[in-house]
Structure formats: structure tokens, C-alpha cells
Amino acid sequence: MDLRLLRYFVATADAGSATRAATVLHVTQPVLSRQLRQLEQQLGLRLFERDGRRLRLTTAAEDFLAEARALLSQADQVERAAEALASGRLSALHLAAPTTTLTDVLAPFLATLHADDPTPMVRELDPLGTTAALRAGADLAMVTRSPSRSLASRLLAVLPVWAYVRADDPWADRGTVGVAELVRRRLVLLTTDFRPRALLDGAMDAAGVGYGEHVEVANAQVAQAIAAAGRGVAVVTDDPRFDLVPLHIDGPGGPVRIRLYAAWDPRHHAAATLAGIAERLAAFCVERYGPEVAP
Secondary structure, three states: OOHHHHHHHHHHHHHOOHHHHHHHHOOOHHHHHHHHHHHHHHHOOOOEEEEOOEEEEOHHHHHHHHHHHHHHHHHHHHHHHHHHHHHOOOOEEEEEEOHHHHHHHHHHHHOOOOOOOOEEEEEEOOOOOHHHHHHOOOOEEEEOOOOOOOOEEEEEEEEEOEEEEOOOOOOOOOOEEEHHHHOOOOEEEEOOOOHHHHHHHHHHHHHOOOOOOEEEEOOHHHHHHHHHOOOOEEEEOOOOOOOOEEEEEEEOOEEOEEEEEEEEOOOOOOHHHHHHHHHHHHHHHHHHHOHHHOO
């Protein structure tokens, strides 16, 4: 079906007059009349009846008009989408991130977006990881493990894994604690499927020490809340809460730290735009946490 003929039909229905419609469409009235007759022949429908100097829609045309408007609207949407794809632009930016990253890094970054940036759509990272998140529709995923080589990626920041203690704790003024000392305290740890826990486990193994008394939780804010209640030392990567004091953790290989990456499909139509957003995220991390987190 010729969309141009549909546009002529809708314009004539809105104008109520072939003369006025021809003016709006910048065509002559005879040309418009021929186009409308052609559409009637294609559809097998009579669309207009004369009512004095005005054109009146037939009953069939009244029903067809809503369908024509819907089809033209969808065609316009397809055209805009094609233009965006061709230009590498994004109208919406779908992001996936772990809970801690979403709360402490991504949400504050979104507050700095410009008026001409794409509209952000955010969800927690798919438990199955980066590739699963991208296949599920995310344009860009923020992850704490090195992405697959098949993906484009940018190392955003190298952030500390913290040991959190209360302000009245004997360690509060130390700034740093070694893993061998840490195991002597009651610890509040994330479960083993969390990256900070895996990094701490690796440091413990390298130091040849094991955990003593500890409790496991599945949420970093809950871990800090338990530490704030005086029930142990919380080991997480979150920003401080509940007036807790963060301590760096030293392992045999140096400070225990976590790497934060942005990853996206290099074949994405807006891959250059996503790379630019990743660069802005990296700069934001440095601005938020200081130059020491720069990769």
C-alpha cells in the first residue's frame, strides 16, 4: 500500500475539503482527486461523499480512518528508528549493573546526564553475567569481572574492598588492616557469589589463613547495618553508611581491590556512542572517588 496515498486521504479527512487539503499538501486539487480515486481503487472502498461544498467520509471510510492513522504513525516510528540506527544515535539507553554499582556509581552518574543524552533505562545485572544481560536487551553493562574478548569494554575504575568498623572501634583510626588480622575478628561477609567475597577469599588463600567466626549475608547494606550494630566487621565495596569507618584491606599482593568495567557489543549500531558514555563513566568515577581509582 502506498503510504503517500494514505497521507492524502488522512489530510483530506482532516481538512473536510479537497481544496484545503490540496493547499496543505502542496499539490493541485486535480492531482489530489486522482490520488484519492487511486486509493479507492486499491482498497475497493468508496471513501468520500459530497455534502454541498464539503467532502463527507463514508461509513466505511470512518472505520478505515483510524487504521490509516495507526499505520502512518507506525511508519513514522519505523522511519525515525531507521534514522537513529543509520546515525548511530540512541533514543533510550538500557543499562545493567550490580546492585552496589547501580546505587553508588550509576545512579549518581545519571544525575549528571545532559538534556540531549538518551533516556536511561536501568535494571540490575542479569545473574548470568555480562553476555546474558546484553542479549536480554541491555546496551551497556557495568560489571566487576573482566568481560569476554568478544565484547568491547572499558576499565572504569579500580575500587577498594573495604573493612567497615564503627567509629568507636579500636581500629577506627588505623586506615588499613591486613588480612591476617582481619580473620581474628568476627566478620560480616557477602555470600560467595559476590565478587568482593571472591577477592577476599583469594587474598586469604594467598596469605595462608582461613576465616574464623563470621556471618554471611546477601546484601551489602545489610552487612553494614549489622556492623553498625556492633556485630562484626563488614567487608563490602559499598560507599560508607551508618557512620561506619572504612579501612583498606592489605593482602600479600597489595591492597584488595575490585575492578569495574563497562561492556557492550562492538556490533551495536551505536557502539561509538556507548564508548563515549563509558569514557564519561570513567571520568565520573575519578571525580567521585579521587584519582587513586583511575585505571
